[in-house]
Amino acid sequence: MRLKADALVALHKDAAALNALRECIRVRVMDIRGMILIDSASAAIESGFALMPCFIPGLIEVAGKSALQRTAERFNHFGVSQVTAVIEGQSSDSWLKPLSGVSQTLASPDRFWRASETAFNDLVQAGAELVILVRLGAYAEIDFESMVQSHLDGHCRVSQAARSGQPMDIFCISASRRNDAASLFRSHLTRCRSDCPLFESAGYFNPLAEPLDLRQFAIDILTLQTQTAPAGIQVRPGVWTAPRAQIEKGARVLAPAFVGSFARVRSGAVVTRCSSIEHHAQVDCGTVVENSTVLPYCSLGAALELAHSVAGFSRVWNLRRGCVVEINDKKLLRHVSETSGNKLLVSAAELVAYLPRQFWRGIFGQPASPQPDLNAALRQTSPTLGSASGYRAPACDSEAANEFPSNLVVARTHGNQ
């Protein structure tokens, strides 16, 4: 009995020790916030993107979502719910879409870095202990949890993500180190005043520096090489469609492919080989889109073949030939108006221009030339032979000409063959 009492006392002591241990190792929730910078400087490096006005790769949607949106989702995935984005642009820019959970700040080019520093200070004032800073351009799938752990274990002020030893524009900054952060922002993320250890990442990386990267990004998303997936639902294996995408009867969408919201694939069109038709884009009747990306608000004309290209903003980047072609012909490629009011105005103007033209053609146009009759043509002697020669073709008087079917045609591939 005494032995049992001793055991109870020992057990009681163990429980007290266990509670004390729990108190010691209680995990305190850290306030970690995300910050995304998007400036045009990274976009304008490559000639392909430099030709495109207002084109920033971080904001362009690929398979339904922009790199900004995908990075914000990745922050949320790792439990970083409060994300601030500082985007270079004017307040009048209409392309900026509100994103849930992301507060967006527009900054003019000359004030971009100043605004970024202010946004960082605001996060610190709001109670952030650690800020993860990502600059787009490049899209990288970093394991933020491991990066933060590495930062804390190393007692770093600032740490930087790297891939194969090459540093990326992704930083982990201790909020208390404002001077380090300030020097980082003032040097446009090129220099840090204190030691900045590298965190090696082996995750997916795409520089998004040129159209080829944009295309590769679409391919990687559609073939599930990335941890991020296409937007919308998978209607068939490998075919994703966003809400309100229109695929007309007779159109063929072959996996893997993506059709974005409000995009329209008309009858007879074919979309195949990792092609991505972004939101509000249109593919007209009979057009084939193969291994290509049709950027938002781009309308492809009828009976075309777009292969190995990125099309949009009245331009086609041919990735095989490595060249950009500006196309001003609306029969081939045009930029669809982004607002419904503009669309209505354009449609009304086209109708107003079309009807008088048709009336004019109907009244003053030249009459259509009569179709030559095959039998009559066969009965005629060739003018080059001359009637004086008295030559008459063997088929002229006979009914042999009627034996030929009326739809007989001769196709020649080359003139001299």
Next chain:
Amino acid sequence: MEINSRPVVVKRMPERVNGRTAREFLRDVQPFLSADRPQLVFDLSQVAQLDAAGVEMLLRCMSEAHKRDGDLKLAAPSPQACVVLELTRTERLFEIYETSTDAARSFSGFLPNAMRQQLLHRRPHAPAA
């Protein structure tokens, strides 16, 4: 035997081929197209912009040439011209050569062997290296 080889006309296309320039260009080449069995080469090396009207003009020229038992070939297309020809699916309708010389020389490629040999003998010899 005297071989009466027909001339091959090589025309360089303008830098921008839109509706207006295509009409002007067509007017320029119309006399050659109206000849008997025309042999034409269009040099596209300078073409930086080509639109649907330009492609339509090329097809019309080819059609006119074929009507008269001739042919139209394209030479040295710029990457921009290639992209538009591919986009409009017309690149497969034309014979396309890397240089105008190759295109012009290809017209004699269809001659019978005997005539081709005679043509070769008539050519001045290249200077020895």
